[in-house]
Amino acid sequence: SAVISQKPSRDICQRGTSLTIQCQVDSQVTMMFWYRQQPGQSLTLIATANQGSEATYESGFVIDKFPISRPNLTFSTLTVSNMSPEDSSIYLCSVIPRAHMNTEAFFGQGTRLTVV
Amino acid sequence: AQSVTQLDSQVPVFEEAPVELRCNYSSSVSVYLFWYVQYPNQGLQLLLKYLSGSTLVKGINGFEAEFNKSQTSFHLRKPSVHISDTAEYFCAVSHPVQGAQKLVFGQGTRLTINP
Numbered sequence: 051s052a053v054i055s056q057k058p059s060r061d062i063c064q065r066g067t068s069l070t071i072q073c074q075v076d077s078q079v080t081m082m083f084w085y086r087q088q089p090g091q092s093l094t095l096i097a098t099a100n101q102g103s104e105a106t107y108e109s110g111f112v113i114d115k116f117p118i119s120r121p122n123l124t125f126s127t128l129t130v131s132n133m134s135p136e137d138s139s140i141y142l143c144s145v146i147p148r149a150h151m152n153t154e155a156f157f158g159q160g161t162r163l164t165v166v
Numbered sequence: 167a168q169s170v171t172q173l174d175s176q177v178p179v180f181e182e183a184p185v186e187l188r189c190n191y192s193s194s195v196s197v198y199l200f201w202y203v204q205y206p207n208q209g210l211q212l213l214l215k216y217l218s219g220s221t222l223v224k225g226i227n228g229f230e231a232e233f234n235k236s237q238t239s240f241h242l243r244k245p246s247v248h249i250s251d252t253a254e255y256f257c258a259v260s261h262p263v264q265g266a267q268k269l270v271f272g273q274g275t276r277l278t279i280n281p
Contacts (some may be wrong), residue, residue, distance in 0.1 A: 092256065153266055160208075
């Protein structure tokens with residue numbers, strides 16, 4: 051398994067500002083991802099965080115709005131830029147450990163973001 | 167493209183009663199199927215997964231699910247629920263080639279257990 055620590059757990063931010071969310075894993079993992087869970091809705095994949103290179107974004111998500119870094123195999127950050135109330139969501143980090151052969155994803159506890 | 171439909175947004179059940187949470191998926195190819203649980207103010211925890219083989223899958227906390235290819239369903243069941251089972255449950259599908267990399271989630275079912 052993998053123990054995932056996300057920071058902050060929640061935040062209230064002013065519109066127009068940016069927030070960086072951190073994801074730390076207790077072991078080296080092959081893949082890291084960022085998901086968004088909008089209020090009352092399901093989870094949507096934002097992007098795959100690639101170590102040492104640019105993240106791979108899903109349709110509808112762009113790097114300028116959600117820049118992602120992954121400097122090593124255990125750490126990634128997601129920044130929500132120029133925030134608006136529509137960005138109010140739970141943002142979750144997800145990882146796939148090597149031992150799970152791409153068959154199981156683990157999730158952090160999420161960052162609950164409210165934009166006012 | 168794959169999609170998942172969870173037919174019930176909310177399911178209220180009395181304690182110790184059985185429960186079934188329904189999940190249907192749409193895919194033209196073989197799939198991996200997952201059920202995750204999200205307790206209040208927590209992340210997602212895997213309950214069980216179907217990759218191949220036996221269509222009846224047993225998971226943690228007494229849950230099980232049955233893969234039905236002809237009906238494209240993967241319903242989650244528990245014979246007797248407890249107050250602690252109150253949570254949001256998500257069904258998810260992925261393509262075996264991509265595995266757990268690109269999970270497509272359903273809308274979620276909120277299970278409420280009443281004493």
